[in-house]
Amino acid sequence: MNTDIVIIGGGASGFAAAIAAKETAPDADVVIAERLPRTGKKLIATGNGKCNLSNMSLGSRNFHGTIDAMGIIARTPGWYELFTEKLGVACVTGSDGREGGVYPRSNSSATVLNAIRLKLSALGVRELCECEITGIRPSDGGFVLTYKEGEIRCRRVIIAAGGYAAPSFGTDGSMLRLLKNMGIRSEKICPAVAPLRVSPDRLRGLKGVRIKGEIAAFSGNKELRRERGELQFNENNISGICVFNLAYLFQKYEGRLTLRADLAPDMTETELTKYLKKIRRDRAGTTAEELLSGFFVRNLAVWLVKNVLGRSPSEPIGSVTDRDIMSLCKSIKSLELAVTGCSPWQNAQSTMGGIPADCINDELGSVKYDGMYFCGEILDVAGDCGGYNLQWAWSSGTLAGKNAALSLKGGKK
Numbered sequence: 001m002n003t004d005i006v007i008i009g010g011g012a013s014g015f016a017a018a019i020a021a022k023e024t025a026p027d028a029d030v031v032i033a034e035r036l037p038r039t040g041k042k043l044i045a046t047g048n049g050k051c052n053l054s055n056m057s058l059g060s061r062n063f064h065g066t067i068d069a070m071g072i073i074a075r076t077p078g079w080y081e082l083f084t085e086k087l088g089v090a091c092v093t094g095s096d097g098r099e100g101g102v103y104p105r106s107n108s109s110a111t112v113l114n115a116i117r118l119k120l121s122a123l124g125v126r127e128l129c130e131c132e133i134t135g136i137r138p139s140d141g142g143f144v145l146t147y148k149e150g151e152i153r154c155r156r157v158i159i160a161a162g163g164y165a166a167p168s169f170g171t172d173g174s175m176l177r178l179l180k181n182m183g184i185r186s187e188k189i190c191p192a193v194a195p196l197r198v199s200p201d202r203l204r205g206l207k208g209v210r211i212k213g214e215i216a217a218f219s220g221n222k223e224l225r226r227e228r229g230e231l232q233f234n235e236n237n238i239s240g241i242c243v244f245n246l247a248y249l250f251q252k253y254e255g256r257l258t259l260r261a262d263l264a265p266d267m268t269e270t271e272l273t274k275y276l277k278k279i280r281r282d283r284a285g286t287t288a289e290e291l292l293s294g295f296f297v298r299n300l301a302v303w304l305v306k307n308v309l310g311r312s313p314s315e316p317i318g319s320v321t322d323r324d325i326m327s328l329c330k331s332i333k334s335l336e337l338a339v340t341g342c343s344p345w346q347n348a349q350s351t352m353g354g355i356p357a358d359c360i361n362d363e364l365g366s367v368k369y370d371g372m373y374f375c376g377e378i379l380d381v382a383g384d385c386g387g388y389n390l391q392w393a394w395s396s397g398t399l400a401g402k403n404a405a406l407s408l409k410g411g412k413k
């Protein structure tokens with residue numbers, strides 16, 4: 001097959017690239033090559049099926065990696081222009097209580113995928129499914145792409161094949177490995193928007209506990225980032241959106257990352273101390289377990305007495321000393337948990353790392369291969385949880401698609 005532009009990957013960024021390429025060069029033949037039987041499988045799963053497609057408040061603090069994501073986002077149309085005006089998807093903000101999140105009004109990711117499909121079909125973009133690209137080689141000012149049934153010759157290639165996160169959606173990092181063999185390096189990777197592992201011994205007894213709190217990541221005494229939200233304790237990890245937003249730090253601080261959780265961010269240590277002393281008085285004659293049972297769910301109340309005080313929860317409450325109360329308050333305000341690892345890729349929503357800034361130019365083109373472009377998660381950008389990763393996919397896809405098409409028009413190689 002001979003064509004003008006092949007986009008490898010039928011996900012969010014590949015769709016945006018296809019739309020932009022066809023709108024820029026309507027006569028160009030644009031093909032999406034997707035390894036799975038259907039395109040858009042991951043998009044359907046986003047935001048628990050509701051598709052948190054962007055965020056009202058986008059800033060550099062929400063994007064991590066070597067590439068200036070905000071610089072690129074600022075050069076492309078926003079979510080309103082793309083979804084509401086161009087694709088006809090009515091959107092609302094904060095529909096699941098998350099501040100600033102932009103969702104389709106229908107609360108259904110299928111609405112978004114359908115609108116994209118209608119646009120691709122109207123523009124005449126072709127889709128080749130069950131077409132896994134396993135080889136790319138430059139040839140005659142373009143590229144020859146290999147797949148199991150043969151070869152595709154194209155003038156431009158846009159690589160929108162995603163990263164390592166959530167491999168059941170077709171993204172297992174194989175494209176980054178293929179590119180490495182072509183001399184395009186990847187920045188160190190780790191799961192982003194993902195839980196963080198903590199020793200199971202430390203978490204024993206806490207499984208299933210959910211609490212609204214604050215969590216900060218530290219390397220030594222240096223605070224790296226602080227987040228507020230619901231913390232969830234599992235058998236060997238901590239999760240919750242606030243933890244997801246710290247996961248990318250594992251890339252740089254592996255082996256040195258510690259979490260400090262404030263389990264009562266709405267109270268000072270002094271207020272807590274006063275409260276616990278009153279409970280000790282009011283519940284005289286009961287057990288140590290009851291000291292915190294009116295404040296936390298029982299599992300957590302018991303865990304704190306056992307792990308912080310090293311006492312049996314059945315000891316008399318009167319045996320809890322002022323010094324014990326001080327220790328409990330310190331732990332409640334700053335519970336220290338060493339990070340022992342990152343989560344498996346199947347539990348991650350994004351990839352930290354990928355193709356770095358020094359491998360691309362301003363047009364998201366490869367500095368090594370003329371006519372090759374990149375977009376989406378394969379690039380070294382990881383956004384926070386809350387619509388940031390999809391916004392990156394839309395913006396980077398739009399820019400890569402537009403520039404690939406412009407380079408055809410300009411008659412560039």
Ligand SMILES: Cc1cc2nc3c(=O)[nH]c(=O)nc-3n(C[C@H](O)[C@H](O)[C@H](O)COP(=O)(O)OP(=O)(O)OC[C@H]3O[C@@H](n4cnc5c(N)ncnc54)[C@H](O)[C@@H]3O)c2cc1C
Nearest residue numbers: 009011012013035046047052133162170376377387389390
């Ligand atoms: C469960 C889940 C929920 C999420 N929810 C949100 C959310 O609500 N908001 C948000 O902003 N982000 C969310 N994300 C993250 C977001 O979905 C991704 O960052 C985004 O989809 C990345 O887009 P992409 O186009 O770069 O890659 P992908 O969407 O991963 O698409 C890449 C495509 O390339 C295909 N492919 C890979 N290799 C090849 C090959 N060799 N040949 C052909 N095809 C290939 C894959 O099969 C895949 O379809 C979520 C992620 C997950 C896993």
